[in-house]
Amino acid sequence: MNESRVMTRSVALLSGDLDGAVAAALIQTQGVQVFGLAFATQFSPVADAARRSADQLQIPLRVVQPSPTEYLQLIARPRFGYGKGANPCGDCRLAMLAAAVEYLTELEAQFVVTGEVLGQKMMGQKRSHLEMMEHHAGIPGRLVRPLSAQLLTPTLPETEGLIDRSQLLAIHGSGRRQIRALGQRFGLTGSEKGAARCRLVDPAYGRRLRTALVSRLPAAWLLPGLFEIRQHQWSEDRGLILLGRNQDENDRLGQLFLALPADPTILLATPIGFHGPTVLSVGLSFAEAEPKIAGELRKKGFPAEVGERLALSDKSNDWVMRLVRESPV
Ligand code: SF4
Incomplete structure (x- = not known):
């Protein structure tokens, strides 16, 4: 194993979904030490599901729970707007990334890993959106999306040789076949529901909540x-x-x-x-x-x-x- 990789550390966002767990496993198999982080809000209580993924990956997990009132403020005035319900996904992802960056700094880790897939419909993950998130999170070049990495601009961990780009993937869109196969290979059983588990994405629920917020x-x-x-x-x-x-x-x-x-x-x-x-x-x-x-x-x-x-x-x-x-x- 490459000596430089022994000390390489990363923080992986986990929510109990298969995508995030497979992304973390792809980095782990390159000899990188992975630390899980779950962002559990009152509308998306993912702590237990993320813990199952972390246990399967045999990695530590930090669960960050934003204060309910602060998270409501984020929903009330999102900088990047809403999805179909009251889901302020852009702002919420940024809050997750901010928590990941804090953990990264504490661990002296080198990069953040997410299970985002380019072109996945549910999260509106266009290239420009993924690049914007990285920019606003303040970690340019240090946000690795292993599932779509080969379709994206090479990140610093790739160009610095900390991870091997050729072992990362080029998945585009909402197809699940390759991710399921990898989940089986790594012994991972994460959910495939994705954002559907977040109450905020339901349009009727979102309407009721947004009326209450004003x-x-x-x-x-x-x-x-x-x-x-x-x-x-x-x-x-x-x-x-x-x-x-x-x-x-x-x-x-x-x-x-x-x-x-x-x-x-x-x-x-x-x-x-x-x-x-x-x-x-x-x-x-x-x-x-x-x-x-x-x-x-x-x-x-x-x-x-x-x-x-x-x-x-x-x-x-x-x-x-x-x-x-x-x-x-
Ligand atoms: S689906 Fe819910 S938890 Fe996921 S990013 Fe959007 S608002 Fe946040």
Whole structure:
């Protein structure tokens, strides 16, 4: 083995996807010491999947979790815009690369490795986009994409002889055959879902989240699970009413209520004596929420009978609310 390679170190971005793991393995087989780094956000919780890849590669893994509020700020004002949902992929990739560069400096490593593939549709990985990322990350020539390296400008580790370009690949587009075959050869079982695992890429989820980002609700209340509930009703831009469509959503609304802070404007309403949706109201006082919850239930056909009730709670207070007033005789 070349002596210069014994000391060569790299940081590989891992998310549990096969591409990232295969890219890391291609560098590892050249005698380079690889350290994994996973960037796990509240919308893309990849830590466990990345750890499986790191275990298969038998490399250490650092998991970086940006603060949820800071990551929401990044989503609210992305420099490079959105994908189909609320996914600010350009900015998010840059934040990942910034974390990788910090680890690189700490380890005195020579380069960063990613599983990006030129022309892959889902991530919009055009040549200009890949070059721009490298430029903005502040590591010109030190970002190696082993899966497409032969189609890209040679990087410094290649020209300096730290890695052998001829052993890197020339994959273009979304075809998976070669990556799957390499995964099998290296004994890797990473996911093929790619960005689909990130909640932000779903257009409907993204719309709900982006509406909340411009609302007056505190950022700390914007838990990822809120935007999985499809029945969202806003009251101006400060009150959000969520209705469960089935038992699973009703249970999730109960869990979200428990996860949110104890605040008089966070209320959970559950039906008493009839089958209907659980309702979570966020940002409205009891007096404001009561008619809106009743109105939403009536619009959905709940309840039709006089005397039906809802139990309401704000964690420190409980009320019983009548849904239909007794009609005057
Ligand atoms: S898909 Fe999600 S996690 Fe991946 S780069 Fe885009 S925003 Fe970030």
